[in-house]
């Protein structure tokens with residue numbers, strides 16, 4: 470008997486998987502990103518996920534920092550499998566899922582150097598298939614990305630319905646956030662960005678961080694920025710990180726936890742996306758159909774908070 474054609478099988482399975490998902494409910498996909506590293510993306514992703522799960526939502530958290538995976542470290546989890554194993558055909562996506570606080574479903578990344586843009590077409594098909602086979606109800610998918618304008622960051626952000634850009638009051642965080650928003654907007658058609666000010670002293674600092682970014686972004690780019698609030702600089706959060714716990718679960722009454730719950734209420738009020746575009750399969754299809762990110766456009770450098778921005 471002749472062997473079945475290897476390439477044909479995954480495509481058939483994929484089509485069946487996608488059909489079974491057509492009737493599924495829309496999934497809100499949120500990418501959490503930043504221009505600069507160390508501004509709190511992973512903490513925001515984890516705590517937003519847990520805060521949403523605490524309100525009864527089914528939340529999946531995808532570690533999209535493919536070079537420097539760290540959601541598992543942040544939560545003291547020891548994954549046996551990650552996304553790279555799925556792509557290599559060693560396990561299913563279901564096998565990688567770990568249960569975090571409040572039942573958050575966590576998909577760990579590999580700590581290799583693999584970028585979405587480097588996957589070949591069979592692996593792309595495999596990824597779509599992996600997500601389409603997932604037989605779990607999901608309301609929200611949160612993607613914790615790497616920092617900056619790396620291809621994978623652009624790819625995840627462009628494929629998501631909402632992009633949260635995390636900034637701090639540090640001028641380099643602001644200029645790097647502007648550079649990222651510029652590339653997303655000018656080269657990749659992202660028209661709406663949610664800005665979260667992290668590690669701020671108080672509400673008025675959060676507002677002024679947002680105002681500086683908005684002034685320059687709305688003047689030079691065709692983009693709408695929305696302010697989704699601030700997370701205070703909070704030693705309880707640092708303590709939770711050291712204990713490898715989510716602060717909203719470990720210290721629910723501290724100021725940062727209160728702010729994360731408020732953020733979750735805001736994210737919830739965005740409402741569900743309309744129609745099939747909101748299904749998980751479409752997120753993954755958009756994800757794998759992205760062309761490699763272009764180099765940033767060479768525009769004259771505007772100034773932000775007194776600092777020339779790229």
Ligand SMILES: Nc1ncnc2c1ncn2[C@@H]1O[C@H](COP(=O)(O)OP(=O)(O)O)[C@@H](O)[C@H]1O
Pocket residue numbers: 503505506507508509510511512513667668669700701702703704706707710725
């Ligand atoms: N709101 C906050 N208050 C105090 N410290 C914070 C806060 N957010 C982040 N940090 C500190 O910054 C570090 C880096 O955060 P992380 O979420 O890993 O950033 P990123 O994912 O952007 O690299 C944390 O380990 C923590 O010590």
Ligand SMILES: [Mg+2]
Pocket residue numbers: 510511512534539
């Ligand atoms: Mg991180």
